[in-house]
Amino acid sequence: MNKEIQDFLSKVEKVVQIHPEYKMEAYHFVMGALHYTVNRLEKHRHVSGQELCFGIRDYALDQFGHLVQTVFEHWGIRETYDFGKIVYNLIESSLMSRTEEDSIDDFKNVYIFDEAFKEKIEYDI
Numbered sequence: 001m002n003k004e005i006q007d008f009l010s011k012v013e014k015v016v017q018i019h020p021e022y023k024m025e026a027y028h029f030v031m032g033a034l035h036y037t038v039n040r041l042e043k044h045r046h047v048s049g050q051e052l053c054f055g056i057r058d059y060a061l062d063q064f065g066h067l068v069q070t071v072f073e074h075w076g077i078r079e080t081y082d083f084g085k086i087v088y089n090l091i092e093s094s095l096m097s098r099t100e101e102d103s104i105d106d107f108k109n110v111y112i113f114d115e116a117f118k119e120k121i122e123y124d125i
Contacts, residue, residue: 012028012093012095014093015093022075023076026076026086027089029056029060029063031095033056036055036058037052037059049084049087049102049104049110050107052107053107057111060117072113080107080109080110080111081104081107081109082107083107085104087104088104
């Protein structure tokens with residue numbers, strides 16, 4: 001493992017020690033979801049909290065399907081505001097950045113998990 005990856009993992013471990021309400025996997029997932037969200041844009045740019053929440057939703061459904069809410073609950077995530085807390089914990093540790101216009105409130109009530117993570121199940125009868 002190279003030094004850059006080791007440094008990143010070490011910083012995330014410190015974040016989890018300071019903010020144990022979320023599991024390490026939640027932090028890794030949010031970082032992956034940010035990468036997923038930015039890569040879907042025509043041109044790479046800063047994304048808002050709401051844009052990231054919708055990217056997280058799509059990425060989560062892609063990764064976990066109908067088990068999304070179970071996984072999130074295991075990680076300590078119960079609402080979109082939890083994504084904001086994770087992001088701001090990462091910002092505090094210099095693992096993410098923000099603009100002056102960004103606010104943790106951008107993550108409040110972006111969607112309701114029960115509605116956002118419904119999968120359309122089609123049956124062949």
